[in-house]
Amino acid sequence: MSYDRIIKNGTVILEHDAIKTDVAIKDGVIAAIGRDLGTANEYIDAAGLIVSPGMVDGHVHITDPGGPRSEWEGYETATKAAAKGGVTTCVEMPLNQVPATIDRETLHIKYEAGKGKLTVDVASLGGLVPHNIDRLHELAEEGVVGYKCFVSTCGNPDPESGDFCNVNNYELYEGMTELARLGKILLMHAENAEICDGLGKKAVAEGRLTAKDYIASRPVFTEVEAVRRALYLAKETGCKLHLCHLSSPEAIEEVTKARNSGQDVTCESCGHYFAIDDNQFEEIGTKAKCSPPIRDKDNQDRMWAKLLNGEIDFITSDHSPCTPDLKEGGIFDAWGGISSLQNSVDIMFDEAVQKRGMALTQFAKLMATNPADLFGLEQKGRIAVGKDADIVMIKPDSSYVLTADDLEYRNKFSAYEGRTIGAQVAKTLLRGQVVYDIEAGVINPFQGEFVTV
Structure with missing residues (x-):
């Protein structure tokens, strides 16, 4: 033949x-x-x-058409960076673009913005926000692979702004109830909004403005509390749940316990939690700011143990770019996101396989197979006949x-430069x-x- x-x-x-x-x-x-x-x-x-099967990156922010954030990252530059980084499918978040992707109309705006610009494939998530629960079905009818919400503070709550925003506990409960009815998965950014916001304001007021002060303002327990709350509400409503970018082994332990009890729950983490520690964050500066934050070496070592033990379902980039000016100034004022789409495969292969002896089959599952399965991407994630x-x-x-010249992003900077x-x-x-x-x-x-x- x-x-x-x-x-x-x-x-x-x-x-x-x-x-x-x-x-x-x-x-x-x-x-x-x-x-x-x-x-x-x-x-x-x-x-x-x-x-290896091409990476299915389950957490990517692309801001086309963008509105006021049109210069952050576009489909053309993001998907070229993905190709250069060995990513063949991006699962795109429903934010940070304006308008946020929260109904049929705004999803079609995204599709139109990406026409003729994709170098790799893109699957879309819809958003769960306070004012779209009655329209969640529209996104399911259009074939989104899941939904995303925040319980930490984000965006602009004014529906007229077109921006994304977080949900309160009642809105989360109502949204989970509807998504359970639709048979769709909910992805969540899990940090306690009130405590993180309060600790951040207190740190700034007291002049505690270093990278480690920022980390201290978003302590592990704020992630664990939000994960526990999400797990409980998901169990009550029957909603399938996926916890995004978990940064602490304590939070992952909560997922493991729930999964072992029979709950339908999964979790991801990101390459930067395994490749950068708090001391390196201090040296790199605002380019390495994200939330949940980079944590200390002991936390990182215990995250590696969870990963190698199979308790984390997959690795994502959480590529969350912005313009250079938004990374200037103090650590608390800078945009919280890392540009990392291009460097998940090479860094994780180096750190996991070459330095820590991870089996190649586990590497492929973490980078491709497991996210493809979670999002129902039946043709993706495996080297197998028919795929x-x-x-x-x-x-x-x-x-x-890695140098800035190597990067395909619209704004050529990354925490991994050098x-x-x-x-x-x-x-x-x-x-x-x-x-x-x-x-x-x-x-x-x-x-x-x-x-x-």
């Missing part, structure tokens, strides 16, 4: 094993796996490379220093088409599609 492409001689990460074999691609899907597969129009030599040929080839033991990373993305394929090559850069752009369920 003849194929469009055959990837030869690589170490291929399959569902339950990683073996040296070949992968044949035809019409954008994986058609065969094995040796002596036949002929192809093109052969890709992957000798010395790890052939989309979304593939990243990783060059191990290949150190480089970092030595011990692996590189060598090639990225989307449905069998090469969209990034380490020598040629981003190629064949705008092959991406919006994916619905």
